[in-house]
Amino acid sequence: MKRNKRMIIILLVLVLIAAAIWYFRFRKxxxxxxxxxxxxxxxxxxxxxMATGTVQPVDTVVIGSQVSGTIKKIFADFNxxxxxxxxxxxxxxSLFIAQVQQQNATLQQAKNNLVYEQANYNRxxxxxxxxxxxKAELETAQNAYKVAQDQVNGxxxxxxxxQKNLSFTNIYSPIDGTxxxxxxxxxxxxxxxFNTPTLFSIAKDLTKMQVxxxxxxxxxxxxKVGERVTFTVDAFPNDVFNGTVQEIRLQPTVSSNVVxxxxxxxxxxxxxxLKPGMTANINIYTEELDKALLIPAAALKYTPDAATAKQFKVAPYTPMGKGNTAGNKPAGSSGDSTRRKTDSTGNPVKHGVVWLKRGDSLVHKWIETGLTDDINVQVVKGLTENDEVVTAQQVESKGTSASASSGDRSPFMPQRRGGSRSGGSSNRSGGGPPPR
Known part of the structure; x- marks a missing residue:
């Protein structure tokens, strides 16, 4: 009797173990x-x-010396x-004063000689x-008189x-500045x-800088000239400075094969x-729109797959410009998310395809796109604010979630922190423009 009870208990334990193995391993x-x-x-x-640059004063004057000598006195310093x-x-x-005195004496001698030669010529x-x-003696006297005149002029x-060199010993500021x-x-x-030595460098107006x-x-x-610019400097990382493109110089600079x-x-x-010499991290805005209809750029990359078709009715993919019976691609197949055409003026027109959720169905729609900053894309034509655009999908299983495209995860790999993104409409508003 006891043996039969033991056998029954063993069988029950085996059944429970088999059920557990099936549940945790073989159950789908x-x-x-x-x-x-x-x-x-x-x-x-x-x-x-994006670019980098250097902050500099608009106008800087380098002051040198036209004469050689020893600096006797300095009346200005940094800043x-x-x-x-x-x-x-x-x-x-001192030396220049002596030269002036010497030349003054030479001039006086030349004047005295001129008076003598003039009197001799008259005589x-x-x-x-x-x-x-x-007549030869007269011409000799006349020549001596003219030479004396030239000596006075020399x-x-x-x-x-x-005297001019003496005045150069005083170095004056040519402009108002710092x-x-x-x-x-x-x-x-x-x-x-050989060259003019540099004594001072003066910035004309530090309230007007250039980068x-x-x-x-x-x-x-x-x-282009006139476009808006914002930049930051390391000294004030939280401050955004504004500027305007003034000039694009045609002379290229080549460094390490980079032009x-x-x-x-x-x-x-x-x-x-802003201080002279600061390094600026620059953004030059080439195109801007303040009120544009935007969708995430990820929406143009999304394509439903086979797992999506099990829970939603996925409409067949139809290439732009073709009917429903020509060139259809099955749901989940990859295709060109953007196609280019040209308008009447010959400019390229960008198109893209997005998938919309309508109840329990997913339908695709071709749209015309404009500007993109790799995060958002401007919708020129094809969507309204009421459309529900699919940007991604996630597969959840037993409290854990994984992207549909992430594949099987090893049980020995640590799970990522945080839960999955929930579905539903996002009411995220468009980002505002950079500070102007």
């Missing part, structure tokens, strides 16, 4: 498919070109605000008229040059024999936050 799991739905919405969209005509530095004038002229001397010119750099110190010798952007040759075709074009961007700097 029921999967639930969830669609991610978004409705078209109005918002801002724009295309931009000094100077006015036009203000004395910045002085070169030791020789009277003797020639009286027949006391020959000495006067040399004196003027010496001293950006000072390259000399008191006691330092400057030599202008020299290096735009890649692949993007320069979309950049770029210098683009000048005007940028106001009323608060003086």
């Amino acid at each position: 799991e029921e999967n639930t498919l969830t669609l991610t739905i978004e409705k078209p919405h109005y918002g801002y969209i724009g295309t931009s070109v 000094s605000v100077v006015k036009k005509g203000q004395l910045l530095a002085q070169i030791d004038p 020789q002229n009277e003797l020639y008229k009286a027949g006391a001397i020959s 000495a006067a010119a040399q004196l003027t040059s010496a 001293v950006m750099s000072r390259a000399v110190s008191e006691g330092q010798t400057v030599a202008s024999s 020299r952007a290096a735009v890649d040759e692949a993007d320069i075709g979309n950049v 770029t074009y210098t683009t000048i961007i005007n940028a106001p700097n009323d608060n003086l936050k």
